[in-house]
Amino acid sequence: MKKEEIYFPDWQRLLIGNTSWEFMLEVLIRTLIIFLALLLVLRLMGKRMNGQLTISELAVMVTLGGIASAPMQLPDRGVLLGIVTFVCALFFQRGVTLLAFRNRKVEVITQGDVSLVLKEGVLGIEEMENLRLSKDQVFAALRTKNISHLGEVKRLYMEGCGLFSIVKEEPPKPGLSIYPLKDEDLVHSQALDQKYLACIRCGFVAEAPQAQGTSCPNCSCNEWTAAATN
Known part of the structure; x- marks a missing residue:
């Protein structure tokens, strides 16, 4: 016009x-x-x-x-x-x-290929970076399946279509809590195993005396927290 x-x-x-x-x-x-x-x-x-x-x-x-x-x-x-x-x-x-x-x-x-995002309760940080996948996205997917910590998960796959599929650990092991920190009531109500510490970055679990003051052997992070249990 x-x-x-x-x-x-x-x-x-x-x-x-x-x-x-x-x-x-x-x-x-x-x-x-x-x-x-x-x-x-x-x-x-x-x-x-x-x-x-x-x-x-x-x-x-x-x-x-x-x-x-x-x-x-x-x-x-x-x-x-x-x-x-x-x-x-x-x-x-x-x-x-x-x-x-x-x-x-x-x-x-x-159609894309399957990716292993988590193995034996430990996040695959390098694979997540390749997938441009954040921890919050992984934790949100796990919470929808009534999972409270990474020790409950044996394998977590991201399928080619973008869906997550979970293989649970039986019986569960201690692992990194996936509850949101802002939900203080739920976080404080969760049982913790003081014998084990979990890496806050990848969820790698080690006995407390060995982990304190050291870096995570899986991702080199030096921050630890008490591992959650059921």
Whole structure:
């Protein structure tokens, strides 16, 4: 538009742009058609599209959003072109999924790989740095599973889709508390094992006489706290 054509208040331009009011009815029909086509394509893509998305699935979802917008809103674009593009995206997603099923390398590239975040109650600091994962994020995920300290966890994996999966330690060992420090009542109510100290950075546990005044052998941190128990 030329700048002299822009003025305020121009309510028709503000509300419907350069189209006519009749086109609003057409937009309703276009949106309905594209919406139904999108539902059908998502249904054919499988149940995974309704859950936590992998990298490739997220890319497909973003693509579908871009495909859907133009046929719904642009008067010079037909809806059939959008539907054909939907079908192309469907076959692309199905093809990638089939290749990933048959080839482990393709699966890792398109869906990501599992990462070991915690082992035997000790955080993998280097792995967390590679994943750009903070301790608060890890602790929050563990608290949702009713875990109170790291000694209760044998393994913590971060799956390729971003979900955490936990293998619990049976029986639990002393470990670093994961309760928020600002929740003083809960922190003070937690049982502590004064025989063991836990590294506040990675959760490595050592006997108190050996740990006092030394650096953590796992992460070189020199700050310790009493290990929590059940």
